[in-house]
Amino acid sequence: MNTVLSRANSLFAFSLSVMAALTFGCFITTAFRDRSVPVNIHVSRVFLKNVDDFTGPRERSDLGFVTFDLSADLRPIFDWNVKQLFLYLSAEYATKSNVLNQVVLWDKIVQRGQNTRLELKEMKTKYYFFDDGNGLRANRNVTLTLSWNVVPNAGILPLVMGSGHISVPFPESYESTKSY
Amino acid sequence: MFSRFNSFPTHMDYKGQKLAEQIFQGVILVSAVIGFIYGLIIEQFGWTVYIMLAGFTISCLLTLPPWPMYRRNPLTWQPIVPEMPETREKSQENLKKKKHK
Numbered sequence: 001m002n003t004v005l006s007r008a009n010s011l012f013a014f015s016l017s018v019m020a021a022l023t024f025g026c027f028i029t030t031a032f033r034d035r036s037v038p039v040n041i042h043v044s045r046v047f048l049k050n051v052d053d054f055t056g057p058r059e060r061s062d063l064g065f066v067t068f069d070l071s072a073d074l075r076p077i078f079d080w081n082v083k084q085l086f087l088y089l090s091a092e093y094a095t096k097s098n099v100l101n102q103v104v105l106w107d108k109i110v111q112r113g114q115n116t117r118l119e120l121k122e123m124k125t126k127y128y129f130f131d132d133g134n135g136l137r138a139n140r141n142v143t144l145t146l147s148w149n150v151v152p153n154a155g156i157l158p159l160v161m162g163s164g165h166i167s168v169p170f171p172e173s174y175e176s177t178k179s180y
Numbered sequence: 181m182f183s184r185f186n187s188f189p190t191h192m193d194y195k196g197q198k199l200a201e202q203i204f205q206g207v208i209l210v211s212a213v214i215g216f217i218y219g220l221i222i223e224q225f226g227w228t229v230y231i232m233l234a235g236f237t238i239s240c241l242l243t244l245p246p247w248p249m250y251r252r253n254p255l256t257w258q259p260i261v262p263e264m265p266e267t268r269e270k271s272q273e274n275l276k277k278k279k280h281k
Contacts, residue, residue: 003190004246007243018208022229080219
């Protein structure tokens, strides 16, 4: 503490320790908070195609097309330990070959300061809803769920499932693919 | 080149060092508490960090330069004893005698 440099050193070290304590406080004040909010999903249109899956074994597979409306108020999730949310809409269903299939259809990043009221109408899926066989046709129970990753300032990276999912019956027949 | 810098006095006396440490710890802790509460209320952790950094800057200004208030208690050294060549020799002789005994 006798020279400027030694004072600067101890000041800096002390500030860093206090900053670490503050960050831990930020984590501990939000660690046990429930980050689930109600989500309203409505599916307006579903149809199926039976097309060549070029990524797979070159057999005809089921490709589902889902158009959905989504509304949720994400404002309660954004406390002071949340930087952004990674939302994703996933479909879950069972087929004869697999008990559990999970496909991510759509995702969105909501950052702090952006609009937290989601009112999405007539959204198309971002990613292909391919089944690895013909398990989508006449599947009575395909469940759509919106889940999100909470990206925090400090602490754990929780994975939260939104409350409110919807079960969609898929049609019995394929939409006719035009061949040119 | 550095001799000009070295000519600036940068030291503090012992009580001044203690005072400086108490001042910077107090300023940083108070700013941290204020920042934590403010950030918790407005739900923005960034403001906590900004207030904390403001406290850091203030304590830098307060304690890094050796302000006069940190040198109010200079050490009282013993007065310089005039060195006589005779007394020095005598004391050395005394030491030698003591060792022999």
